[in-house]
Amino acid sequence: MRSQRTGLGCWAAFLSVLSLSTISRAIPLFSGGNGAISFGVASYGNPQNNGAPTYIANNFTGNTDILSSPGGGTLGAYQTASPVVGNNIASYLFGLSGQFFQVGGSNGNGNFGSAAATAEPGAFRYSISDSAPGSGSASYLIDSEVATFTDAAGTAAGAHYGAWLTMGGNVNLVGSADVAALRVRISSPNGASPFFGGVDLPQMVLAISRNFANNNAGDYNVVTVGGSGAGLIVDNFGTGTFRALSVDNLLLGAAIPAGDTLTISATLTAYADPADISSFDLVGDDLLAITGPLPDISFVGAPEPTSLVSIGAGLLCLMRLPRKSQA
Numbered sequence: 001m002r003s004q005r006t007g008l009g010c011w012a013a014f015l016s017v018l019s020l021s022t023i024s025r026a027i028p029l030f031s032g033g034n035g036a037i038s039f040g041v042a043s044y045g046n047p048q049n050n051g052a053p054t055y056i057a058n059n060f061t062g063n064t065d066i067l068s069s070p071g072g073g074t075l076g077a078y079q080t081a082s083p084v085v086g087n088n089i090a091s092y093l094f095g096l097s098g099q100f101f102q103v104g105g106s107n108g109n110g111n112f113g114s115a116a117a118t119a120e121p122g123a124f125r126y127s128i129s130d131s132a133p134g135s136g137s138a139s140y141l142i143d144s145e146v147a148t149f150t151d152a153a154g155t156a157a158g159a160h161y162g163a164w165l166t167m168g169g170n171v172n173l174v175g176s177a178d179v180a181a182l183r184v185r186i187s188s189p190n191g192a193s194p195f196f197g198g199v200d201l202p203q204m205v206l207a208i209s210r211n212f213a214n215n216n217a218g219d220y221n222v223v224t225v226g227g228s229g230a231g232l233i234v235d236n237f238g239t240g241t242f243r244a245l246s247v248d249n250l251l252l253g254a255a256i257p258a259g260d261t262l263t264i265s266a267t268l269t270a271y272a273d274p275a276d277i278s279s280f281d282l283v284g285d286d287l288l289a290i291t292g293p294l295p296d297i298s299f300v301g302a303p304e305p306t307s308l309v310s311i312g313a314g315l316l317c318l319m320r321l322p323r324k325s326q327a
Contacts, residue, residue, distance in 0.1 A: 031261070033147030034095055035119030036060040039102040040088040041109040042081040042271070043137045050077035053181065053205045053225065056084065058267055060093075060144045065183035067269040070207035075221035078179075078207060081271065083140050096121050096147055109137040113272065116305065119145040122298065124182070124268040125305040127278035138177070138273030146265045154258035155297065162227065162248035162295035165204040165268070165302045169277035171220070171240040177209035179223075179271040182246070184300050187263050194254040195262060201299075202227030204246035208234075231290030243280065245287040249295040266300045280304050 050072035055064045069080040085091075089105040089112055092098065099118035106112060113130035130139040165182040187198035207223035215237045224230035227248035235241045256262075270277060281304040282288060294301075 029150040030121040035145040038088040038091040044081040048077040061265040065267040067181035070223040073221040073223040113139040129276040130272040144267040155256040161297040163300040168243040171210040176275040178277040179207040185265040206244040229291030247291040
């Protein structure tokens, strides 16, 4: 990404202060939880991954839920990144809710761009931008939460539950790439609960890289993974402006007992190299025609950034200075 360009993802984050968003949740009582947000710069390279997405262990959630590669796309393999603790340049632990920004900073892999993220009970909101030429490293953020909810009245079988992930931005230069993933685990200590012992929701992974400059659909290497549906729309082949959505919309085969306590462990991973992305709202969005509807019970969603994160992400993007290529 050229240093003089303020990316679409940054402007989208800045302008989204005009509207706030909500997500639906049928689990009424949030009873506590903690979050963790990290920003860093990860190297990437071999192994080339033309298979399924890969993950590394998360010392906060205790799950293997931090994306290291989105796998094989429409044009072939993605490479593997290293978002390990040693590559973080800033990390925060907090009681839900929390929101944090990062602009600049570096490690041995290169310089960080700018980012903002929140972890709320049942929602992640994020924006990340990187402006250095693609050169074997990428800015990343990791957003995790472990939250407990109580379903006081219970929920009958036949409802639909799950989670959803949005990613919108641009990849206007050959070599640009945006990646986001969301992993969710639901567990209950109640032997009568459908979530007793822990249930992992299907992977939600979205990725796009620009491999050519022909200004057509064949320029882009795309990954869309979702439990019930996932899709990506390139709105402008010249600028690489896109929107993407992944949805887990699963049928509740057995009732959630009244008073059941559910622990939701979730992690969102996002990369930009060099590109801009952010979450966004889905009201009336045509992506839903590809993926199908959102679940009745959205345990975790990735909607539009809140006003504070939107303003912060926009200002961070506007403050970015030209910088050297990453090593």
